[in-house]
Amino acid sequence: SQTIHQWPATLVQPVGSPLSLECTVEGTSNPNLYWYRQAAGRGLQLLFYSVGIGQISSEVPQNLSASRPQDRQFILSSKKLLLSDSGFYLCAWSVGGSYEQYFGPGTRLTVT
Amino acid sequence: AQSVTQPDIHITVSEGASLELRCNYSYGATPYLFWYVQSPGQGLQLLLKYFSGDTLVQGIKGFEAEFKRSQSSFNLRKPSVHWSDAAEYFCAVGGTGFQKLVFGTGTRLLVSP
Numbered sequence: 001s002q003t004i005h006q007w008p009a010t011l012v013q014p015v016g017s018p019l020s021l022e023c024t025v026e027g028t029s030n031p032n033l034y035w036y037r038q039a040a041g042r043g044l045q046l047l048f049y050s051v052g053i054g055q056i057s058s059e060v061p062q063n064l065s066a067s068r069p070q071d072r073q074f075i076l077s078s079k080k081l082l083l084s085d086s087g088f089y090l091c092a093w094s095v096g097g098s099y100e101q102y103f104g105p106g107t108r109l110t111v112t
Numbered sequence: 113a114q115s116v117t118q119p120d121i122h123i124t125v126s127e128g129a130s131l132e133l134r135c136n137y138s139y140g141a142t143p144y145l146f147w148y149v150q151s152p153g154q155g156l157q158l159l160l161k162y163f164s165g166d167t168l169v170q171g172i173k174g175f176e177a178e179f180k181r182s183q184s185s186f187n188l189r190k191p192s193v194h195w196s197d198a199a200e201y202f203c204a205v206g207g208t209g210f211q212k213l214v215f216g217t218g219t220r221l222l223v224s225p
Contacts, residue, residue, distance in 0.1 A: 032211055044215040102158065104155050106155050
C-alpha cells in the first residue's frame with residue numbers, strides 16, 4: 001500500500017531564516033505531487049504541483065519554491081521566511097491522470 | 113473557472129442525530145467531486161468521491177453524498193452522528209487541465225452530547 005510522509009511535524013523558525021520541508025511517498029511510482037498551505041480558519045491553497053522529476057509548476061507567486069530531486073520526494077523551501085509564511089503545510093500525491101489526491105500528515109510552521 | 117462553496121462555516125449536531133453538510137460547485141461539465149475530512153492537526157482523509165454513474169455514493173465511516181446536477185450540489189450526509197465525527201469537512205471539485213482540485217473553505221462540525 002501507499003504511504004506519504006512529511007517532516008518535520010512542527011517547526012518554529014525566526015523571520016528571515018531558511019526553510020526546508022520534505023515529503024516522500026512510498027509504494028507508488030511517478031506520482032503527481034502537490035504542496036498546499038492551509039492558513040488558520042481557511043481552506044487549502046495549492047502552492048506547487050509536479051508531474052515528474054524536476055518538473056515544478058507554481059500556482060501562486062510568493063516567497064516559497066519547490067523541488068523534486070527524486071521520483072517520490074518533494075521539497076518545499078524558502079531562503080528567507082516571512083511572518084505570513086506561517087501555516088499548516090500539506091503534501092499530497094495522486095496517480096498520474098487522476099484527480100483523487102491523498103494527503104500527508106502535514107507540517108505546522110510558525111514563523112516568529 | 114471552477115469554484116466550490118460550503119455555505120456553513122460551523123454546524124453543531126447532537127450525537128445520534130442526522131447530518132447534512134452542503135456543497136455547491138461551479139463547473140461547466142460533469143465534475144469530479146470529493147469530500148475530505150480533517151481532524152485537528154491532521155492531514156485530510158478522503159471520505160468519498162463521485163466521477164460518474166450512480167449519483168448517490170457511499171463512503172467510509174457511514175457517510176454518503178448525493179450529486180444533483182440540477183442544483184450543482186454534492187451534499188454530504190450521515191444518518192447518525194458519533195462524537196468522533198467532530199472534525200472539519202472539505203468539499204473539492206476537479207475537472208479541468210492538470211489534475212488539480214479546488215477546495216471549499218470547509219465546514220467545522222461540532223457534536224454535542
